[in-house]
Each structure stands twice: as C-alpha cells, then as structure tokens.
Amino acid sequence: MKRKNPIIIPRPEHTLSRSMLSPNAVQALYRLKKQGFTAYLVGGCVRDLMLGREPKDFDLVTDATPGQVKRLFRNCRLVGRRFRLAHLHFEDEIIEVATFRAPEPDESAEVESLPSTATTADHGVSKPARPPRHLKSDEGVVLRDNIFGTPAQDALRRDFTVNAMYYDIGDFSLIDYCEGLDDLKRGVIRTIGPPAERFTEDPVRMLRAVRFAAMLGFIIEDATWSALVELSATITRGAPPRLYDEFLKLFLCGEGEKCYQLLRGSGLLKALLPGFNDWLERESEGFPHTRTSASLDWVDSRIQEGGKVAPQLLLALMFGEYLEEQGKGFRQSGTPLQQSLDMAVAGLLGELAGSVLIPYKVGMQLREILSSQHRFRKTAGKRPLSFISRPSFIESMDYFRFISATTGEGIESLRWWERFVMENPLPPESKMEKEQDTMTPGIPAKRSRRRRRPKKGLPQQSP
Ligand code: ATP
Numbered sequence: 001m002k003r004k005n006p007i008i009i010p011r012p013e014h015t016l017s018r019s020m021l022s023p024n025a026v027q028a029l030y031r032l033k034k035q036g037f038t039a040y041l042v043g044g045c046v047r048d049l050m051l052g053r054e055p056k057d058f059d060l061v062t063d064a065t066p067g068q069v070k071r072l073f074r075n076c077r078l079v080g081r082r083f084r085l086a087h088l089h090f091e092d093e094i095i096e097v098a099t100f101r102a103p104e105p106d107e108s109a110e111v112e113s114l115p116s117t118a119t120t121a122d123h124g125v126s127k128p129a130r131p132p133r134h135l136k137s138d139e140g141v142v143l144r145d146n147i148f149g150t151p152a153q154d155a156l157r158r159d160f161t162v163n164a165m166y167y168d169i170g171d172f173s174l175i176d177y178c179e180g181l182d183d184l185k186r187g188v189i190r191t192i193g194p195p196a197e198r199f200t201e202d203p204v205r206m207l208r209a210v211r212f213a214a215m216l217g218f219i220i221e222d223a224t225w226s227a228l229v230e231l232s233a234t235i236t237r238g239a240p241p242r243l244y245d246e247f248l249k250l251f252l253c254g255e256g257e258k259c260y261q262l263l264r265g266s267g268l269l270k271a272l273l274p275g276f277n278d279w280l281e282r283e284s285e286g287f288p289h290t291r292t293s294a295s296l297d298w299v300d301s302r303i304q305e306g307g308k309v310a311p312q313l314l315l316a317l318m319f320g321e322y323l324e325e326q327g328k329g330f331r332q333s334g335t336p337l338q339q340s341l342d343m344a345v346a347g348l349l350g351e352l353a354g355s356v357l358i359p360y361k362v363g364m365q366l367r368e369i370l371s372s373q374h375r376f377r378k379t380a381g382k383r384p385l386s387f388i389s390r391p392s393f394i395e396s397m398d399y400f401r402f403i404s405a406t407t408g409e410g411i412e413s414l415r416w417w418e419r420f421v422m423e424n425p426l427p428p429e430s431k432m433e434k435e436q437d438t439m440t441p442g443i444p445a446k447r448s449r450r451r452r453r454p455k456k457g458l459p460q461q462s463p
Pocket residue numbers: 042043044045056057059157158159160163164202204205
C-alpha cells in the first residue's frame with residue numbers, strides 16, 4: 001500500500017473540477033501558490049467530491065508553516081496544540097489550512113522553532129521553553145503532532161486511505177499516495193498502515209472509521225475492523241472534549257442509527273457508556289429496548305431533510321427511556337418526581353464524565369427537556385406563554401412530538417401546543433439565541449456583529 005511515487009491522475013481522467021470548490025478555498029489555494037508554496041485540497045472534500053457528495057468543509061494542506069500562513073492571510077487564526085493549524089475565517093465558512101506533517105520526530109524538518117527543551121536566555125531575559133513538537137503518552141497516544149514534512153509523509157500520517165488524496169491547484173491533477181482511489185471505488189474504509197498502530201496513536205480514529213462507514217455506506221476492511229474491535233476498550237484514552245465532539249458528529253451525520261449499530265457491534269458503545277450498554281442488553285418487562293434506535297431514525301430523517309437537531313435534544317432522545325427508567329427506580333424508593341429525574345440525569349452525566357465530556361449547559365438543557373414533559377399534558381394550565389418562552393421549549397416540544405408519534409399518546413395536547421405556538425410566535429431574539437445553540441458541530445456559528453452597549457452610569461474608559 002505505501003508507495004514512494006504516487007498515482008497521479010491528470011485532469012481529463014477524473015471528475016473533480018475547480019467549479020465544485022468553495023470560491024474561498026480556490027482563492028486561498030491560489031494565494032498560497034502565488035507566494036511560491038505548494039497548496040493542495042485534501043481530505044473529506046476530495047473524497048466527497050469524487051463520490052458526487054457535497055463536502056461538509058474544505059481542508060487545505062501546504063508547505064507553508066502556520067506562521068507563514070498567518071502572515072499571508074489577514075483573516076487567519078492559529079488553533080490547536082495537539083495539531084497546530086490555521087483557520088481562515090470567511091463570512092460563512094472556515095477553511096482549515098494544515099502544514100504537511102512528518103511521521104516521526106525529525107529535527108531536520110524543524111523550520112520555525114527554538115530548541116524544544118531548554119530555557120533560552122536572550123539578553124539576560126529568560127524565555128519559557130517551547131513545548132515539544134512531537135509527544136506520545138506512555139500508552140502510545142500521540143499528544144502532539146507538529147513536525148513538518150513532505151506531501152508523501154503527510155499523506156501517510158492521515159487516517160484512512162480515502163481521506164488522503166490531494167487535488168493539486170497547480171495542474172488540477174489528483175495525487176494518490178495510499179491507493180485511496182481504489183478503496184473509494186470499492187467502498188472500503190481502511191487505515192493507512194497497520195490499523196492497531198494507527199488506532200493506538202489516536203483512538204478517536206475508531207469513531208471516525210464508524211462514522212465514515214455509516215455516512216458513505218462503506219464497509220470497514222477486515223483487518224481494520226478486527227483491530228477496532230480488539231482496541232475498542234481503549235477509546236476512553238481519547239480526550240473527553242474531543243470524544244464529545246466526535247460523539248455529536250456520529251449521531252448528527254444523518255446516519256446516526258447505522259453508527260449506533262456499528263458502535264454496539266464493535267464494543268465501542270460498551271466502552272464509552274458501560275451502564276447504558278448493560279441496560280440496552282437487558283430487557284425491561286420482557287421487551288427489548290428499541291426506542292433508542294427509533295429515536296436515532298427520527299434524528300436521521302430530520303437531518304436528511306436539511307433540519308437541525310440540538311445536542312440536548314439528541315441526548316434526550318437517545319437516553320430518554322433509560323433515564324425515565326432510572327428515575328422510576330428512584331421514585332419507587334420515595335424520591336419525588338423531579339428529584340428522581342435530576343438524579344437520573346446526574347447519574348448519566350457522571351457515567352459519561354470520564355469519556356464523553358458533556359458541557360454543563362447542555363446537561364442542564366437535557367434535564368429541562370425531560371422534566372418539562374409533564375407540562376405538555378396540561379394545556380389549560382397556568383401561563384402557557386411563560387412555558388413557551390423557556391429556553392429549551394422548542395426541543396422539549398420536539399421530544400414530546402417524538403414520544404407521541406411513537407406511543408400514540410398525547411396527540412391532542414401536541415396539536416394544542418402547536419396551535420398555541422403558531423398564535424404566539426416567539427420574539428426574534430430568543431429565536432436567534434436558539435439558532436446559536438442548535439448549530440451542528442463542525443459548522444461554525446456566524447458571530448453577531450452587535451456590540452454591547454456600555455452600561456449606563458458607568459464611566460467610559462479612555463483609550
Ligand atoms: P468531514 O469533514 O466530512 O467530517 P474529513 O475527512 O474532512 O470528514 P476532517 O476532520 O475535516 O475530516 O479532517 C480532514 C482530514 O484530516 C481528514 O480527511 C484526514 O485526512 C485528516 N485527519 C483528520 N483527523 C485525523 C486523525 N485523527 N488522524 C489522522 N488524520 C486525520
């Protein structure tokens with residue numbers, strides 16, 4: 001599989017054309033090229049365009065270092081410690097620009113850095129030591145991957161063969177170092193190099209393999225799948241905030257139900273959510289738990305229709321039945337209803353804290369969705385206006401909508417609330433806040449240009 005010389009497919013022999021790219025990506029590629037740098041389109045966008053799919057985002061790779069990219073683009077921000085790269089901010093998208101990486105620490109590839117270990121004295125003033133550019137944990141997880149290299153080295157550092165093809169803006173050719181095109185044609189997800197090694201370096205790649213297979217309708221190649229199953233328990237070595245991001249991507253990619261089946265089949269779900277997984281494997285009152293699967297189908301349909309699902313709603317749908325049952329258990333031992341639900345939610349967040357780190361705010365919104373359900377039954381109740389202006393009302397109603405569609409209960413109440421919302425539209429401000437909250441991960445929210453007005457009565461700070 002590894003080849004020194006890539007397969008080069010000239011423009012007339014492939015279907016990818018410049019007109020399919022985002023104009024911002026084209027502009028950035030040309031600016032880099034004009035300054036004498038090599039610049040390629042890479043990753044998911046090349047893969048998706050070759051498959052006739054719309055790419056989620058455009059990623060570039062170049063031999064310019066992050067510092068050089070920053071000097072070239074005014075809209076550039078450098079991000080990431082583990083994997084330093086440049087983000088180019090445009091009005092409605094962010095283009096990611098990475099620098100070619102080398103596989104192993106190689107001092108000759110150092111371009112911009114000071115020595116990584118010692119403190120340097122400069123005119124008698126001590127500067128703090130620069131962190132190492134490459135770092136591995138005792139378990140072999142790569143904690144820093146910032147050694148720059150060549151296009152060939154960079155292709156081999158990528159995760160899967162289908163994600164490692166370059167599109168060269170210089171001559172519009174496709175450059176394939178890893179036989180990705182063959183795997184793309186066959187519909188196969190295969191790691192570049194030994195799968196066990198690649199999953200040990202970065203366990204999050206196991207979740208990515210599942211997502212790409214589900215999203216593209218591909219199969220995971222045998223050796224890659226065996227390594228994934230064998231190493232599934234090590235998924236918790238991934239950093240919890242990254243695992244949360246990847247968790248959302250898995251279930252909000254439009255093929256969440258397929259992801260869920262692959263996660264169960266591989267042991268990854270058991271490793272991430274042992275308590276929930278045990279519960280799934282037990283029956284409740286003689287019935288298997290099928291609501292999780294049905295709720296993910298519901299999420300998939302909404303996403304495939306171009307809709308959005310907020311993280312708190314996804315969590316409520318996925319874990320609702322589990323949490324209700326846990327809550328019931330607490331109630332039987334005398335705890336009041338709301339407190340029982342709170343305890344169940346706290347238990348789930350605690351179970352997840354060591355792996356998938358759910359932000360506090362999202363946890364609170366999940367609790368709000370579940371604990372407000374009883375309110376939908378009381379249409380004649382007090383102050384429905386104050387209920388519909390609660391921050392998680394829309395998601396709470398979506399949850400109620402799902403439950404009434406699956407159980408056939410509460411349909412009349414749902415109609416009543418839908419009518420009430422139509423007749424009493426939410427003020428635009430709360431809608432705006434909601435849009436920010438419900439952004440799909442990976443797609444940046446547009447920032448508001450509004451500035452805060454200074455508080456009355458406070459003295460203005462002079463410049
Ligand atoms: P999508 O954007 O559709 O989710 P993608 O393949 O573009 O899929 P990104 O997270 O945008 O995924 O990453 C861009 C590219 O960077 C990938 O295609 C892959 O080549 C490389 N990459 C991303 N994450 C990893 C990783 N954990 N290990 C190795 N390479 C990676």
